[in-house]
Amino acid sequence: MSRVEAATALILEVFRLNGALLAAGDGLTRDLGLTSARWQVLGAVALAGRPLTVAGAARAMGLTRQAVRRLVTELAADGFVVLAPNPDHRRAALVVLTETGRRAFAAVQERQAAWAERIAEGCAPAALGEATTLLRRLRAALERDEEHGAAEAES
Amino acid sequence: MSRVEAATALILEVFRLNGALLAAGDGLTRDLGLTSARWQVLGAVALAGRPLTVAGAARAMGLTRQAVRRLVTELAADGFVVLAPNPDHRRAALVVLTETGRRAFAAVQERQAAWAERIAEGCAPAALGEATTLLRRLRAALERDEEHGAAEAES
DNA sequence: GCCGATACGACAACATGTTGTCAATTGGCG
DNA sequence: CGCCAATTGACAACATGTTGTCGTATCGGC
Known part of the structure; x- marks a missing residue:
């Protein structure tokens, strides 16, 4: 498999995994009144x-x-946070967790740990780390490419 | 780094890379009247x-x-496809590419190949393949977990 | 040949993100 | 001190996905 094909396959898999992860995160938090985004x-x-x-x-x-x-x-509105006045800036209120918010976050964090352990059960930590490094490198290349990509697209 | 930490780091990186890829895909297709989703x-x-x-x-x-x-x-509406009658199913029309659609897709495909080559330049195809395999395995575990996860969450 | 399950398309409501715009606040600089 | 640029919050419009619901077309079993 050529490098382009391998890269394309990886990209497609990132899309799929992203979708699956979001769905799983929503499932993990739903009964607490949260979602992935709120979490x-x-x-x-x-x-x-x-x-x-x-x-x-x-x-x-x-x-x-x-x-x-x-x-x-x-x-x-759901009582997880309150907006407290900011002494340093009248318009920019501070977001502060309520006791409810703290408890909900702690609960999700516990679940997430157990869930991550289950999901990554068969994977060596080193392999996970290598994959993370590779994805990070790809993202860095992507962001570098973006910067001077507009000009090259014209050529 | 424990397995849970490594897995969590990888998951966060998947989210970030997904966002970066979508943005890059939109940039790749914008001037053709497409977006990542349409592509x-x-x-x-x-x-x-x-x-x-x-x-x-x-x-x-x-x-x-x-x-x-x-x-x-x-x-x-933009002329990339037309809906053709389906001889086998009166309600379910067939989506057919127009010449415009074919040309646009071919153009994006060329760009995507060059772009993937640039992005993955420093990565060995084998490493890309290994990462893909790992992500696929994680997604499989995720989907397996979803199936009988609802019951366990109650315990 | 009929009848119910299934598949399909349409519409609506919602979740989550984006960009664009605007006014108010803040802070630095002449 | 006063003005201007940057930051911030608010609102609107849009892009992209989801789920739920409905009516209808198709298909398989009796």
Whole structure:
């Protein structure tokens, strides 16, 4: 198999796995009133070490602040977080976990560990690490390509 | 790094790479009036070997027929495909590429090959293959877990 | 040949992300 | 001090996927 074919096969598999993972994540969190996306936001806030604004959480997650804003609004409506006044910035409120939010996140984290263990059961940690490194390298090449790709496409 | 940690790191990287790939795919197709999603539909129809119905294309791609239906409607509106009567099934029309559609798909395919070569430049085909195999195995475990996961989650 | 299960297309509602736009706040610099 | 650029939150429009529901066409078994 040529390099192009091998790369294409890997890319297609990434798409499929991504879909499967999202579905699994939703299943993992559904009965707690969460989804994969909400869980991700909760995690960013829980693991930040300091209170985050919506825009800050978005930066931490690599998403746009608009997407995070809607999720935060929903999480606040469901009582997982509250928006606390920010002493440093009147408009940019801080997202703070409630006790409910903390408990829900801890519960999901436990499940996720057990789930990851089940899923990766037959895989050597070293092999997982090598695959991660390869994917990271591909993504780096992708982002490098993006930067000066627009000009080359014209040629 | 424990297996759970390694697996979690890999999963997060799959999410990130998926996002980067989608963005790159859109960039690759934009000036032809396509997107990643439309390209995928065009590819399913082009490579099927025989005419496909909307539902058939959806099965071939692992998407729902509703999602494919909308994309096909848009592709038809833009002249990339036409819906031809199906002699075997009055309601299920066949999706057929127009000359425009064929040319657009061929153009994207050329670009994709060059792009994949650039992206995977520093990677050995064997390493790509191993990563693909690992991801496939993870997805298989995931799908197996889904099946009898609902019951275990209660315990 | 009829009848019910199944497949298909259409429509609606929703989830999740994007980009674009706009006003308000903040902070730095002349 | 005052003004201008960057940041932020809000809203809208759109892209892409999902599920649910409905009506109808097709097919297989009796």
